[in-house]
Amino acid sequence: MLNDIELTDLRQQFPVLSQQVNDHPLIYLDNAATSQKPLCVLEAINTYYRDINANVHRASHALSAQATSAYENARDICAQFINANSSKEIIWTRGTTEAINLIANCLTTSIQAGDEIIISTLEHHANIVPWQMLAQRTGAILKVIPLLPSTDIDIQAYKQLLSDKTKLVAVSHVSNAIGTVNPIEEIITLAKQTGAKVLIDGAQAIAHWQVDVQALGCDFYVFSGHKMYGPTGIGVLWGKEEALNQLPPWQGGGEMIKTVSFAQTTYNELPFKFEAGTPNIAGAISLARAMTFLTSYDRQVLAAHEAELLAYTTAQLENMPRIKIIGAPHHRAGGVSFIMDDAHNSDVGMLLDLQGIAVRTGHHCAQPLMQSLNLSGTIRVSLAIYNTKAEIDFFIKALNELQDLL
Ligand SMILES: Cc1ncc(COP(=O)(O)O)c(C=O)c1O
The missing domain is CATH 3.40.640.10 (Type I PLP-dependent aspartate aminotransferase-like (Major domain))
Structure with missing residues (x-):
């Protein structure tokens, strides 16, 4: 896993991450849709x-x-x-x-x-x-x-x-x-x-x-x-x-x-x-x-960072009574999808956005998969190398608060 110094250095290379969204620091968890771009690419x-x-x-x-x-x-x-x-x-x-x-x-x-x-x-x-x-x-x-x-x-x-x-x-x-x-x-x-x-x-x-x-x-x-x-x-x-x-x-x-x-x-x-x-x-x-x-990085270290963060996110979600994680595959990578009992996916997404948290809701351009799972859609959290444990903690806290609201 990346240490704090390496992660801070890495994040500084993605200028978009340091902005505020809806008066909160942006927490970008929609990386499967598109990732952010480092300065060297710009x-x-x-x-x-x-x-x-x-x-x-x-x-x-x-x-x-x-x-x-x-x-x-x-x-x-x-x-x-x-x-x-x-x-x-x-x-x-x-x-x-x-x-x-x-x-x-x-x-x-x-x-x-x-x-x-x-x-x-x-x-x-x-x-x-x-x-x-x-x-x-x-x-x-x-x-x-x-x-x-x-x-x-x-x-x-x-x-x-x-x-x-x-x-x-x-x-x-x-x-x-x-x-x-x-x-x-x-x-x-x-x-x-x-x-x-x-x-x-x-x-x-x-x-x-x-x-x-x-x-x-x-x-x-x-x-x-x-x-x-x-x-x-x-x-x-x-x-x-x-x-x-x-x-x-x-x-x-x-x-x-x-x-x-x-x-x-x-x-x-x-x-x-x-x-x-x-x-x-x-x-x-x-x-x-x-x-x-x-x-320029050790890609195994980056992969381990993402895997650890994904395991952490998944474990936190599993502990939440109203959250149902979709699927239990042998190997999961990149992100995790879930639904919240008695709540609309899009409401959850909108309320998270009010706290600066970007997730994706909907069918994710996989309607036949959703049909086979008997779902209209899910809420998807998807990770990248620059995401941090603190971001996941903030997201989980926000999600917990939402459970009381919705
Ligand atoms: C698995 C998979 N295949 C294909 C695509 C289509 O990619 P693009 O829209 O960049 O052509 C996506 C985009 O989300 C994807 O996740």
């Missing part, structure tokens, strides 16, 4: 626009060369960050949602009617709807892995769903709505035995521990910059070179082509084949800065 955005703004890969002038070099250097940093085999495997996207849509669209021609795509009950809408749309386009069938009462994925049921018809398995590394960590190593190994491709939605994992895509053995791993201390509007599709090369391009335009004539167009190589148009240059550069920011 500076990286500023420096790019102030000093080297130019379009990439196109011009022969000095600024463009500098912008291109910073942009491609960011790709190298990202490749190292997730241990990709090559920078060619890093495709910049707008975020997790766009990365999943990219793959779903590119698979249109290789999926046949009757092929099967497996997802889980725990998925965010971003890892459901693109597959439904792919199924509608192709006649493929979407199969859903059910959950055990603990909210862990039912691996026995998953084994039964897998067959030689399975073409793709797409599951989240960590559930954004209730924090369940999925046994993705096992999920990937089993899928590979049937020859299916595997996409892992890493949106809620990437900020919390080191991800090694080669060790995982999946085909695609996707995540968003803004949930890991980077800016909005940038994210990553990592794909095995071989798997990416098998796909046709998605969007057409500049950058993704080698030659264009009215008679015929030939396409660029990886990664540019999937990056049509002017990219989010400042986004890529500053996301890479968020990655170097994270790796």
